[in-house]
Amino acid sequence: MSNTLQNSKAIGVFDSGIGGLTVVRALLEQLPNENIVYFGDTARVPYGSKSAQVVREYTLDDTEFLLSRDVKMIVVACNTVSAVALDVVQKRANLPVTGVIIPGAEAALRASGNKRIGVIGTAGTVNSNAYRNELQRLDGTTNVFSKACPLFVPLVEEGWLDLKATELIAQEYLFPLTTERIDTLILGCTHYPLLKRTIAKVTKGMVTLIDSGEATAGTVAAMLDAQGLRNSSSQSPNIQFFVSDAPEKFTAVGELFLGRKLGVVRKVTVGRH
Secondary structure, three states: OOHHHHHOOOEEEEEOOOOOHHHHHHHHHHOOOOOEEEEEOOOOOOOOOOOHHHHHHHHHHHHHHHHHOOOOEEEEOOHHHHHHOHHHHHHHOOOOEEOOHHHHHHHHHHHOOOOEEEEEEOHHHHHHOHHHHHHHHHOOOOEEEEEEOOOHHHHHHOOOOOOHHHHHHHHHHHHHHHOOOOOEEEEEOOOHHHHHHHHHHHOOOOOEEEEHHHHHHHHHHHHHHHHOOOOOOOOOOOEEEEEOOOHHHHHHHHHHHHOOOOOOEEEOOOOOO
């Protein structure tokens, strides 16, 4: 196959639902020539509260779907899958694969001065200790303080980004982390970048916020360069969106996450549902 044909294939991105669009947004900003196929498993969202075994089963279905679209690389935008099932994708796909946890951890260590790093995410991500393990693997002197923030996802999906109620909930969640004198905070869920303003306000601008999506887009760029897979075509990229349920709801909320119009969102069936 000619390089040009291979390079013009899409980057496949999947998530349990809508949050992974913040990763797509970062990819569009950093890699504006790349074609993208996004799959959100909206019929089975959320993954964060499910057992690792179930997440691994769903992950295989999501991977199979992207492989059926003939992608050149797979980006696991879901923190939960990155935490408990990245190996499922790596084993099944004979392609470059990245999750969001390693890029997020690397970016946090680069940003931190005192090696006291906070991590917020879903219960699934926090309980997996994936960020803690990765941070300590990269630098054993790192102190990691984690906090599950389950109410953040519904608040974001409701569009309640700047309400007083959201700020009060953020204060409750983040106060224990600020008392630990963290200087860096990993937003370990793809919904959380939409709360950056509120989180910065609550932490009084004293903490560097790490958006794992932005960090992941940087990793994707480096991987494409290393493999010679960058798309050099000057045609405007083709961004396709697929979901397993409720495309109308995905479209309405998705534009908030992506920061632009989505266009057509198609419903597909994966797995056994």
